Amino acid sequence: xxxxxxxxxxxxxxxxxxxxxxxxxxxxxxxxxxxxxxxxxxxxxxxxxxxxxxxxxxxxxxxxxxxxxxxxxxxxxxxxxxxxxxxxxxxxxxxxxxxxxxxxxxxxxxxxxxxxxxxxxxxxxxxxxxxxxxxxxxxxxxxxxxxxxxxxxxxxxxxxxxxxxxxxxxxxxxxxxxxxxxxxxxxxxxxxxxxxxxxxxxxxxxxxxxxxxxxxxxxxxxxxx
Amino acid sequence: xxxxxxxxxxxxxxxxxxxxxxxxxxxxxxxxxxxxxxxxxxxxxxxxxxxxxxxxxxxxxxxxxxxxxxxxxxxxxxxxxxxxxxxxxxxxxxxxxxxxxxxxxxxxxxxxxxxxxxxxxxxxxxxxxxxxxxxxxxxxxxxxxxxxxxxxxxxxxxxxxxxxxxxxxxxxxxxxxxxxxxxxxxxxxxxxxxxxxxxxxxxxxxxxxxxxxxxxxxxxxxxxx
DNA sequence: ATCCCTTTGTGAACCGACGCACAAAGTCAG
DNA sequence: CTGACTTTGTGCGTCGGTTCACAAAGGGAT
Numbered sequence: 001x002x003x004x005x006x007x008x009x010x011x012x013x014x015x016x017x018x019x020x021x022x023x024x025x026x027x028x029x030x031x032x033x034x035x036x037x038x039x040x041x042x043x044x045x046x047x048x049x050x051x052x053x054x055x056x057x058x059x060x061x062x063x064x065x066x067x068x069x070x071x072x073x074x075x076x077x078x079x080x081x082x083x084x085x086x087x088x089x090x091x092x093x094x095x096x097x098x099x100x101x102x103x104x105x106x107x108x109x110x111x112x113x114x115x116x117x118x119x120x121x122x123x124x125x126x127x128x129x130x131x132x133x134x135x136x137x138x139x140x141x142x143x144x145x146x147x148x149x150x151x152x153x154x155x156x157x158x159x160x161x162x163x164x165x166x167x168x169x170x171x172x173x174x175x176x177x178x179x180x181x182x183x184x185x186x187x188x189x190x191x192x193x194x195x196x197x198x199x200x201x202x203x204x205x206x207x208x209x210x211x212x213x214x215x216x217x218x219x220x221x222x223x224x225x
Numbered sequence: 226x227x228x229x230x231x232x233x234x235x236x237x238x239x240x241x242x243x244x245x246x247x248x249x250x251x252x253x254x255x256x257x258x259x260x261x262x263x264x265x266x267x268x269x270x271x272x273x274x275x276x277x278x279x280x281x282x283x284x285x286x287x288x289x290x291x292x293x294x295x296x297x298x299x300x301x302x303x304x305x306x307x308x309x310x311x312x313x314x315x316x317x318x319x320x321x322x323x324x325x326x327x328x329x330x331x332x333x334x335x336x337x338x339x340x341x342x343x344x345x346x347x348x349x350x351x352x353x354x355x356x357x358x359x360x361x362x363x364x365x366x367x368x369x370x371x372x373x374x375x376x377x378x379x380x381x382x383x384x385x386x387x388x389x390x391x392x393x394x395x396x397x398x399x400x401x402x403x404x405x406x407x408x409x410x411x412x413x414x415x416x417x418x419x420x421x422x423x424x425x426x427x428x429x430x431x432x433x434x435x436x437x438x439x440x441x442x443x444x445x446x447x448x449x450x
Numbered sequence: 451a452t453c454c455c456t457t458t459g460t461g462a463a464c465c466g467a468c469g470c471a472c473a474a475a476g477t478c479a480g
Numbered sequence: 481c482t483g484a485c486t487t488t489g490t491g492c493g494t495c496g497g498t499t500c501a502c503a504a505a506g507g508g509a510t
Contacts, residue, residue: 015497021430025409039457048411052460052499059459067458067505084430085437092429103328109409109426114433153440154432177439178432180425184250184334186273194435196428200405201334203421204317205246205309207379207403208339210419212310214402240467264487277469277490284489292475292488 012083016057020080022047023054027077039070081114091118093152095167096159097127097137100182104158105133118150123163143167144174154178161185168195237308241282245305247272248279252302264295306339316343318377320392321384322352322362325407329383330358343375348388368392369399379403386410393420 026046030038040058044051058064058071061083065071081087092110094101097120104110105117122128123140130137138146146152155171157164157179164183171179172193181187181197189195251271255263265283269276283289283296286308290296306312317335319326322345329335330342347353348365355362363371371377380396382389382404389408396404397418406412406422414420 013497017431017434018427020434021424021427022411024430026411040459041457046411048413050499052501053497055457055459056498063459065458066507068456068507070457083434085433086430088437090429090433090436099328099331103324104425106324107425109424110429113426113430115426115429153436154429178436180428180432186247186251186271188273192439194432196432198423198425198428199246199334200329200332200423201338201340202243202246203405203423204315204335204340204379205249205311205338206242207405207419207421208310208315209242209245209308211315211378211403212313214417238467265489266487275469277471278467280487280489281468288489290488291477293477293486295487 012060016060017084019047019049019053019057020084022049023057024077024080024084024086027073027080030073031077035073037070038073038076040065043071086114088114090115090154091150091152092116092154092156093119093121093147093150093171094156094158095121095140095143095171096157096163096183097122097124097130097132098158098160101156101158102132104156105135115154118152119146121146123159140167143170147171147174147176152176154180157181157183157187159183237285241285242309244272244274244278244282245309247274248282249302249305249309249311252298252305255298256302260298262295263298263301265290268296311339313339315340315379316375316377317341317379317381318344318346318372318375318396319381319383320346320365320368320396321382321388321408322347322349322355322357323383323385326381326383327357329381330360340379343377344371346371348384365392368395372396372399372401377401379405382406382408382412384408 023043026043027038029046040051040055044054047054061079064076064079092115094104094117097105101120101122105120110117117133117135120132120135120137121140121143122137128137128139147155153176155176155178157167159167161183164181164185165187168179168187168189172189177193179187179189179193179195181195184199184201187195248268251268252263254271265276265280269279272279286304289301289304317340319329319342322330326345326347330345335342342358342360345357345360345362346365346368347362353362353364372380378401380401380403382392384392386408389406389410390412393404393406393412393414397414402418404412404414404418404420406420409424409426412420
């Protein structure tokens with residue numbers, strides 16, 4: 001079709017990586033609506049970013065656009081998916097099957113993106129053995145065995161804060177290097193292990209800050225005493 | 226107690242605001258363990274950040290430390306809480322009571338930080354009327370009425386993607402200016418409305434990217450870092 | 451084949467955030 | 481009261497990311 005764009009510079013900026021899933025989502029929507037080609041302007045609009053930023057982001061992957069035309073939707077979906085590693089199947093284990101763990105287990109957004117919930121683990125004898133989202137909840141004592149047996153490479157921590165570090169240490173010890181942490185604690189991990197954290201309460205606090213400023217901003221100097 | 230702390234600069238960097246909840250959490254832990262005073266070094270350690278960054282962050286709020294000693298834990302908790310607006314009570318409505326909405330409704334981390342789940346709303350007649358976390362689920366037709374009646378100022382969207390924009394428009398129309406969006410869509414809102422988004426699938430995709438790179442590392446020329 | 455129009459890919463200026471390193475400020479012992 | 485020691489608050493160099501603006505590249509019409 002065109003000159004073989006090489007596998008590209010492996011040094012993709014973090015900020016770009018964080019946006020690729022956004023573009024991918026927008027592109028999936030377009031593919032569903034049978035849109036064959038899209039301009040950086042339109043795609044940027046759909047993803048809620050600046051078009052120059054989008055073009056620069058995509059340029060990190062290679063030269064996949066056609067000047068005067070835009071980007072081929074299908075082709076771009078494939079390239080981004082490959083770059084993100086979504087063309088392979090990732091086995092995910094969820095540790096902690098409380099309210100949140102349960103919700104995550106049932107969340108459809110994972111499966112549709114190449115992620116497969118391969119195991120549920122909990123410490124509470126009350127839930128161990130239960131069937132959730134078609135999976136049997138296994139005991140925390142089996143943690144290491146389950147991870148190895150199922151080929152789990154990404155662990156989602158949905159445990160209480162107090163248990164998170166210990167579970168983290170154990171999964172790292174058996175070779176897991178990617179962790180998504182929902183527990184409200186700062187995990188300490190060795191170099192080479194990636195931890196991403198999602199803290200619902202923090203998001204609300206940030207909103208509250210801005211809300212407060214909006215409410216008090218116009219007139220009040222906000223009672224500093 | 227000490228020199229009058231001036232009304233701090235109203236222009237606190239976003240990056241700083243995003244970290245304040247982190248410091249606050251660490252400080253709460255210390256207060257529980259009856260630690261009266263903490264140095265920037267120790268607090269930074271507990272929060273997982275650089276100590277110079279922490280000092281600079283805190284300096285945006287005012288001069289609340291004592292040279293040679295550190296920061297008074299209680300005092301700092303109060304100052305950060307006030308800055309974030311956590312000294313007041315925020316009424317939160319959760320729209321969409323599926324797996325995720327339910328988990329959020331039961332999540333304890335909200336209440337403990339000055340947030341109060343004041344309403345649950347859903348469109349499914351099957352769940353409307355149910356009692357969840359001590360709250361009655363109300364019908365989406367009542368959305369505007371409920372928001373006004375309960376004084377809701379922050380809305381959490383846990384609806385399916387397809388419904389999110391419409392709900393968003395409606396809550397914005399009745400004056401809500403702070404939204405926490407869990408639906409995998411880019412919301413468009415007028416100026417002055419803050420939207421923060423949490424997308425679980427995006428976090429996993431970012432992890433997958435790094436994991437893939439690590440996996441390919443030993444053989445491929447990846448450790449260019 | 452040539453010209454015009456569209457859109458990409460990127461050079462370069464700008465902006466904010468990070469972290470080092472240090473002077474200023476305060477404590478505490480004697 | 482003085483001097484040694486600790487820790488804050490910040491000036492400044494650096495770096496990564498964002499945005500503008502435009503030359504280069506390709507398509508399509510005539």
